[in-house]
Amino acid sequence: MTRCIHCGAAIQPNTKFCPSCGKAQQAAPNQASPAFGSGATTILHSSMAFLEVQETGQAPRQIPLANQPITFGRKPDNDIIASSRFVSSHHARIEPEGQRHVIIDLGSTNGLLFQSQRVPRHSFNDGDSVRIGDPVTGNFVTLTYRNQQVATPPAEVGHVSRFDLSNKPAVTIGREGSALNLPNPQVSRNHAEIRAIQGGHEVRDLGSTNGTFVNGNRINATRLNRGDVIQVGPFKLVYDGMSLDQFDQRGALRIDAHSLVRLVGGNRVILNNVSLVIEPREFIALVGGSGAGKSTLMGALSGYNRANKGAVLVNGDDYYANFDAYRAILGYVPQDDILHSSLPVDVALRYTAKLRLPADTASSEIETRIDRVLKDVEMSAHRGKQVNQLSGGQRKRVSISSELLADPSLFFLDEPTSGLDPGLEKKMMYTLRQLADSGRTIVLVTHATANITQCDHVVFMADGRMVWFGPPSEALQFFNVTSGDFADIYTKLEGDADPNHPLITTELRQEFETWRQHNNQVRQVPRLSELWEIRFRNSEAYRKYIWERLQRAPQVPVMTPPQAPIPQAAVPGAYPNQASTSIPTSAASAGRPKPPPVSAMRQFGILTRRYLRLIAADRRNLAILLLQAPIISLILLLVAKADALHDPRYADARMIPFLLGAVAVWFGILNSAREITKEGPIYRRERLANLKIVPYLASKVVVLSGLCLIQSVILMVILNFKVDFDIGVTHAPFGVWGGFLITTFLTSLTGLGVGLLISASVSSSDKAMSIIPFALIPQIVFALALLPLPSALAPLSFFVGSRWAMQAYGSIGGLTEPYDTGKCVGPPLPQNCEVFPTVNYSYNAGFIFLTWFILIAYTLACFALTAWLLKRRDKEA
């Protein structure tokens, strides 16, 4: 009996590998074949199959696969030897299986990952990548199988099943418990219904959160025609008269960008005829220098900042025209954190889930989703921590997890690695790689090139031009960078192509000549980016990765193909023309998309609860807010005279209301001036998803009004300890103290309005704080209580809340109107002097109500202006 030389198990004579431990039964020859890397053995080239081995920091190796099994591992007795420490000594065996090969895990520590799932074995198809990952360092080894003989025919992507409608009067479609279940967080429990009607069927939306779309239009109810495509979340259902063909687009979304152009300022081209294809599950990095156009391209691809010309297709659908149908399956992580830092991670995620997921999502489903997304980004251990206690990298992960809640199939990230140390940066890329493998198409903008080998393709941008699209390793070759450092590519793209430039006299000489032939009338020199673009259009990479991919149509039913003809990408070798600057901007497609219809009341409820929770969570700020009223009241007590209101003719009587009015406005402004701006990135992200302005603003107004009310009551209660409000006035509704309280509260609401206006008009909390004095000082100067204004300027006082407050206080307290002691005929007594211009205290209830109405109208005008400013911000890039 023959025994395994490693484990001693009984094996057949002449067996090359032990079936028990999988190890080779003879030492590998020392002779290295160049194709195998160090220490590899000789393999019989019996087929067209080969394995591409990519280890971090090394050039990819191509290993021809033979008819015999071979092993992969770290030990020198393997046929394919890996140098990465996280690969086990004898990690996997690759053996033939019919015309293809199969890879088998030999009990390794880190296993084999296919589509981010650990698998014991995997039968390869052409192009399949199996990875071995090291979660500690964030490194991968990728084994990509190439074998044209087992190229999968272009099957209908995502085709799941056919659902028979015959003999069924009504069929419900929903997340679970329906006749036709479409399991996805974006689908409502009872989403839509198909009813048999005379001669066919109709589809009816059942009040779903994310909508039912037929041929790209959101519908309430519509009759179906043969060939109609119904979209529900990521699912497409094609109606053929008697049945529905169901397509699941998760993990099967392909983006085609055709000649994208973005113009700003009339004729400045910031995106110049960019065409590309991103296949499902691909992980794409957009790189390039500062201002190269990366964010512009991402905005155009994501639909959040659309191109003026060209077309973006998602699975063949006109993406911009069908944006609402795809919005729900789109994830976008901006540079800034998109969760409130003072909330615990799970609480913040819960609110995001409530805002984004269908209204009928049960709490248990939300909890399951939160568990899942935290696990996906390896943050489960931190779920109870406050966001501001996390490191930069952890916060980024949590932001990503908040986007994963809705299970997006298309994922865009703007510099997710910025500010991270190299280790965290690598781990972030590892996480994103796994997310892509698990069925997402991921596009990220990054400046961090150290780890872009994790990506399938990299796009190099320069001056709004795409100068490379293809695998990262080939980019180095294309740009003749031998150092292996992608940063060296940047320096080759920057600057003018002066004829004496070292690149023009060497590498780019031919491209410079080509440029000259096409621009013989032009006097100035081109940018280097133009020459690299010429080279790229002439390259094999352009033909293979752009042109050929564009020619392959996606195999999914198309909902609404583009109405306008799609501009054709430049054929390989064509001279890249400057995009036309006379492109008409189509109002339908350019700029930002409109928000989808969602329930305003529901949003208001969630946002109000979240805001209350945020205020309660920020204990220090809450303490300051609650303490400021008693402290300021105590200070007022120091100066207030007990009988100040008893003689209405004197300035002392006006001092108390003047201070009350000023303090009330200050409270209002200070309570609110940072409240929108401090959560700017979160607001912008939620707005892009589904946030409505009115519920958002209303949640702020309701909560802050409550705070203003508490502060006003504290102020008046404490003042009441010293100041005697019982002055025998009978005309004031609710008495003097009650009238003063109402006036103080309404005045603080005017401050709240002004504060929100400030908050909506500036880009940072610091700016808001620096503007506050400009809002406060006029409240003193224009109150027309202590200081007069020239008649011509007096109407300016109409624009400050404190002026109307004084009018209400004066009328309630029966005060003498303030008079200008410089304009008296005789001794400076009230009856001899001119009253401050425009001031009028009428001692009757009607007038008091009118003044309160003005205070309310003033506040509402501020809110309306704030809403308008927020709306206007939507258009900002």
Ligand SMILES: Nc1ncnc2c1ncn2[C@@H]1O[C@H](COP(=O)(O)OP(=O)(O)OP(=O)(O)O)[C@@H](O)[C@H]1O
């Ligand atoms: N709305 C706009 N109006 C005017 N110019 C714009 C606008 N948006 C972008 N630009 C300009 O277009 C160019 C490309 O901008 P983009 O933000 O895409 O660059 P980027 O590669 O993402 O840069 P960075 O890495 O610095 O973020 C820049 O010169 C920028 O100033």
